[in-house]
Each structure stands twice: as C-alpha cells, then as structure tokens.
Amino acid sequence: MMSGGPSDATHRKRRRRRGPKGSGVDGPSIPRAVTTNGAGPEEEEEVVEGKAMELDAGMSAAEVEGVVGSHLSETRFDQCPVSPLSLKAIKDAGYEKMTQVQEATLPIILQGEDVLAKAKTGTGKTVAFLLPAIELLSTLPRSPSINLLVICPTRELANQVAAEARKLLKYHRSLGVQVVIGGTKLPQEQRSMQSNPCQILVATPGRLKDHLENTPGFSNRIKGVKVLVLDEADRLLDMGFRRDIEKIIAFIPKERQTLLFSATVPEEVRQISHVAMKRGYKFINTVKEGDEETHSQVSQMYMVAPLDLHFSILYNVLKKHIAEDADYKVIVFCTTAMVTKLVAEVLSQLKLNIREIHSRKSQSARTKVSDEFRKSKGLILVSSDVSARGVDYPDVTLVIQAGLPADREQYIHRLGRTGRKGKDGLGLLLLAPWETYFLNSVQDLSVSQAVVPTIDSSIQTGVKDALGRVETKSKESAYQAWLGYYNSNKAISRDKSRLVRLAEEFSQSMGLAIPPAIPKLILRKMGLNNVPGLRSV
Numbered sequence: 061m062m063s064g065g066p067s068d069a070t071h072r073k074r075r076r077r078r079g080p081k082g083s084g085v086d087g088p089s090i091p092r093a094v095t096t097n098g099a100g101p102e103e104e105e106e107v108v109e110g111k112a113m114e115l116d117a118g119m120s121a122a123e124v125e126g127v128v129g130s131h132l133s134e135t136r137f138d139q140c141p142v143s144p145l146s147l148k149a150i151k152d153a154g155y156e157k158m159t160q161v162q163e164a165t166l167p168i169i170l171q172g173e174d175v176l177a178k179a180k181t182g183t184g185k186t187v188a189f190l191l192p193a194i195e196l197l198s199t200l201p202r203s204p205s206i207n208l209l210v211i212c213p214t215r216e217l218a219n220q221v222a223a224e225a226r227k228l229l230k231y232h233r234s235l236g237v238q239v240v241i242g243g244t245k246l247p248q249e250q251r252s253m254q255s256n257p258c259q260i261l262v263a264t265p266g267r268l269k270d271h272l273e274n275t276p277g278f279s280n281r282i283k284g285v286k287v288l289v290l291d292e293a294d295r296l297l298d299m300g301f302r303r304d305i306e307k308i309i310a311f312i313p314k315e316r317q318t319l320l321f322s323a324t325v326p327e328e329v330r331q332i333s334h335v336a337m338k339r340g341y342k343f344i345n346t347v348k349e350g351d352e353e354t355h356s357q358v359s360q361m362y363m364v365a366p367l368d369l370h371f372s373i374l375y376n377v378l379k380k381h382i383a384e385d386a387d388y389k390v391i392v393f394c395t396t397a398m399v400t401k402l403v404a405e406v407l408s409q410l411k412l413n414i415r416e417i418h419s420r421k422s423q424s425a426r427t428k429v430s431d432e433f434r435k436s437k438g439l440i441l442v443s444s445d446v447s448a449r450g451v452d453y454p455d456v457t458l459v460i461q462a463g464l465p466a467d468r469e470q471y472i473h474r475l476g477r478t479g480r481k482g483k484d485g486l487g488l489l490l491l492a493p494w495e496t497y498f499l500n501s502v503q504d505l506s507v508s509q510a511v512v513p514t515i516d517s518s519i520q521t522g523v524k525d526a527l528g529r530v531e532t533k534s535k536e537s538a539y540q541a542w543l544g545y546y547n548s549n550k551a552i553s554r555d556k557s558r559l560v561r562l563a564e565e566f567s568q569s570m571g572l573a574i575p576p577a578i579p580k581l582i583l584r585k586m587g588l589n590n591v592p593g594l595r596s597v
C-alpha cells in the first residue's frame with residue numbers, strides 16, 4: 061500500500077476569489093477560449109499536503125535531519141499500482157524508493173485529477189509527471205495522435221525530459237517520444253514526425269506554435285492530447301511565455317488532464333492556473349509550510365563588493381574552490397547572454413577550465429556543452445538563464461550568481477542546480493552595493509553574508525591582463541546587454557542618470573576607458589535615446 065496516497069494526505073478545500081479586473085490576473089489578454097476552460101468567477105482548489113514531511117516525536121536529531129533533508133519517501137515503486145513494464149524500466153534506471161513528490165502525486169494523477177505540484181529542486185518531479193502519464197497512455201489504442209504533450213521553457217530541459225521518458229518507455233515498445241525545440245531545422249522535425257508519429261511530444265513553446273501554424277496535419281494530431289504537462293509551470297505562465305501557451309492550449313481538447321509542476325509556485329501562478337487547469341484541481345505542496353523552498357544541505361552565501369572587484373572575486377572564489385575540491389563542478393550564472401560570453405572569455409583567459417552556454421550559441425554547441433557538463437567533473441559552466449531551471453547536472457558543487465537574478469524564483473531555481481537528490485551544495489550570490497535590495501526578497505531563505513576575500517596583487521594583475529586579451533567587441537556587446545538588462549529592471553531604471561553611471565562602472569570593470577557607443581536604434585528601443593552620458597553611433 062502506498063503511504064502517501066490521498067487517504068493519508070491532509071486535504072483542505074479552499075475557495076479563492078480571482079483578482080479584480082485589470083489586476084493582471086484576469087486581464088483582457090486571456091482569450092475567451094481559454095478563460096472559459098473550466099474557470100468560474102470563483103476558483104476552487106483543493107490543497108493537499110503530502111504526509112511525507114510528518115515527523116515522529118520520538119526521532120533523534122539525526123533521524124529528523126534525515127527525513128527533512130531526504131528527498132526520498134519510504135514507499136517503493138513496486139508497492140504502487142504501476143504496470144510491470146514501467147516497473148522493469150524504473151528498476152533498470154536504478155530507482156527503488158519514490159521521492160516525496162512522486163509518492164504524493166502518483167495516486168492523485170492516476171485518479172485523473174488535474175494537479176498543480178510544488179516540490180523542491182532536484183527531487184524527481186519529471187518522473188512524477190511522466191510515470192502516471194505513461195501508465196495512462198499504455199491503456200490507449202494505438203493511433204498517430206499525440207496523447208501526452210509536455211511543454212518546457214528551455215531546449216535543454218525538453219531534451220532532458222525526453223531522455224527521462226525514453227528511460228521509462230524502455231519496455232513499452234508501442235510508445236515513443238519526440239522532441240521539438242527551437243534552433244533545429246523545422247523541416248527535419250516535420251519529416252521525422254511524419255515518418256514516425258509518436259504519442260509523446262516534448263516541446264518548447266515557440267517551436268510548438270511553429271508546428272501548429274506550419275506543419276500539415278499537426279493541429280489534428282494534437283487534438284488527441286489526453287494529458288498536458290507544463291513543466292516549470294510558473295515560468296511558462298509568466299508574461300514571457302503566457303501568450304504562446306494560451307494559443308497552444310486553444311488547440312488542445314478541453315477534455316484532458318493537466319499537470320503543472322514547479323519548485324516555485326508564486327501566488328500569481330495559483331491565481332492564473334485556470335488558464336490551463338479545470339476548477340477543483342489539486343494543489344499538492346511537498347514543501348511544508350514554514351519550511352524554506354531551498355534545501356537545508358545547500359549553504360547559501362552572498363557577498364557585496366563594488367563592480368570593479370567582481371572579476372577578481374570570481375577568479376579568487378573559483379581558484380579557492382578548485383583547490384579545495386578536486387571534483388569541482390561549478391555553474392556561474394550571469395545576467396545576459398552577452399555578459400555570459402564576456403565572463404566566459406575572461407575566465408578562459410585566466411586558464412580555468414571553462415564552458416559557455418547561452419541563447420546566442422548555436423543549438424548544436426549548446427547540446428554539446430550541456431552533454432559534456434552532465435558527464436564531467438573539473439569543469440566550470442558559465443551560463444545565462446538557459447540553465448537556470450530544470451536541467452539536471454549531477455554533482456554540481458557550487459553555483460555562483462553574479463549580478464541580480466531576475467527575481468526570487470530565478471534565484472531559487474539557479475541555486476537548485478546544486479544540492480540535487482539530497483546531496484550537499486554551495487551557493488554564492490555576488491552583488492554590487494546598489495543591488496543589495498534584492499536580499500529583501502530572499503530574507504526568508506538562509507542566505508548568510510560572506511566576507512569579501514582579500515584580493516592579492518597577483519590576482520589583480522592576472523585579471524587585468526586577461527581583460528586586456530579579451531576582444532573589445534565582446535566588451536562592447538556586454539556593455540550594451542548589461543545596460544538593457546538593468547534598464548528592464550524597474551528598481552534600477554527609474555533613475556536614468558544613475559543607470560548610466562552604473563553602466564559606466566561596469567564598463568570600467570571590463571577595463572574600458574570610456575563606455576562604448578551604442579547604435580541609435582537600440583538606444584531608442586531601450587527608451588534611452590537622449591539620456592545624457594550615453595554615446596550613440
């Protein structure tokens with residue numbers, strides 16, 4: 061018997077009023093076809109708290125730590141109503157016990173309910189939605205329709221979800237999985253879908269929309285969707301992706317099961333979940349109230365220092381970490397693609413073992429680097445937010461976030477690349493003094509201040525020389541991207557002359573004597589034309 065089933069879980073019905081008109085929650089941007097999808101004027105959701113976190117009064121401190129820190133439940137997969145074919149594949153994958161989110165969601169998903177699930181990073185959410193969906197699919201008659209559609213915000217994550225699906229499908233010979241992602245050739249995907257139509261499709265939103273609009277027969281195939289999954293649901297429902305998702309959902313039958321998963325579920329997402337889910341959906345939260353959304357076994361630090369020290373601090377911290385851990389595996393998150401490129405170039409010049417990944421790289425280069433980083437140790441991945449969510453690189457020892465994360469959620473997801481599957485990890489957030497206001501948004505997490513290391517002259521000289529060897533073009537592009545990123549941040553862009561001053565500080569930190577000129581058109585697009593202190597060409 062499963063111990064985390066609905067009979068053991070705490071159920072609470074909760075009625076919530078949706079936000080007022082124009083509050084951004086029910087705004088006019090939601091097409092009628094989508095808003096009518098099971099949503100009434102008042103949303104009702106059932107809150108189910110998994111019993112996985114309940115503690116026994118008689119436990120020792122070590123046992124308590126083991127339970128709280130552990131991502132695994134006491135339930136084995138072979139104790140669950142799962143087909144022998146799936147069980148065999150699960151065994152081959154080396155999984156024996158279910159993780160807490162898997163234990164809490166499986167029975168409810170198998171009952172056909174719509175589910176919004178929140179569980180910490182690296183705790184097996186992918187299997188939690190794939191396994192019950194595959195169980196359902198295995199009972200359907202064979203057809204060329206797509207029956208399970210999984211939408212992911214990044215290409216790397218889509219590939220990874222497909223890989224996990226292939227593991228689980230090992231013995232389900234009649235089921236197949238296909239991936240459609242941007243950055244690859246559309247006709248190639250069209251041909252492969254035609255020659256081998258699979259029941260499971262994993263996609264990024266833009267490319268999926270492309271297929272809906274341009275691939276003959278595709279919109280018919282998608283009418284067969286029985287289960288829709290939004291992985292990293294809060295990201296997919298935020299303003300960047302929301303319109304695409306709404307358009308896609310309009311093509312999919314309303315009679316379906318919808319599963320939304322993420323490590324972060326801000327209140328706004330709960331309020332707009334009716335965009336995708338039926339009323340009366342179950343909200344399953346395996347993060348106990350009062351518990352942090354991050355892992356206790358991951359030490360989180362922040363460091364505050366002027367921008368002109370950031371390259372040296374980065375170099376110093378990395379060198380120290382490498383000296384302390386021969387199996388180091390580090391991700392350095394940067395604010396934008398072009399800043400990522402610059403940081404990667406500077407650190408490479410400093411003879412560190414660097415790989416670079418961001419949206420300006422070709423998809424084949426991204427896939428190559430991602431595969432290499434997954435398998436390797438002794439490597440530093442300098443990354444934009446393309447690696448922030450979902451990607452499962454085992455044994456990452458340290459995550460550095462240089463500059464402001466986009467928001468609290470992005471901070472949590474980036475940090476979640478370390479400390480996966482109950483392992484230890486380290487996180488460092490490196491901020492300039494004027495960025496420290498961000499700390500308010502993570503004050504409920506255990507982030508402690510770290511002392512700025514003393515930077516000796518050899519490090520300073522090394523960094524200066526490395527910067528000198530980096531092409532001016534990279535610095536110019538980084539400056540422009542930096543300005544764009546901070547200009548889109550409301551707290552900072554309010555005072556344009558301050559923004560220009562800060563950008564100049566960044567330019568100096570790269571060793572440039574004067575800030576680069578920016579094309580007029582771009583300045584206009586950023587709303588920064590005629591701002592004193594910015595040069596244009």
Ligand SMILES: Nc1ncnc2c1ncn2[C@@H]1O[C@H](COP(=O)(O)OP(=O)(O)OP(=O)(O)O)[C@@H](O)[C@H]1O
Pocket residue numbers: 154155156157158159162179180181182183184185186187322323449450451452476477480481
């Ligand atoms: N029951 C299990 N036992 C052992 N390992 C598991 C189990 N389920 C999943 N895993 C492994 O745990 C790792 C993390 O899983 P996954 O990437 O799905 O986490 P996640 O919760 O989706 O994380 P994120 O929030 O970062 O997306 C993967 O390597 C996966 O193969």
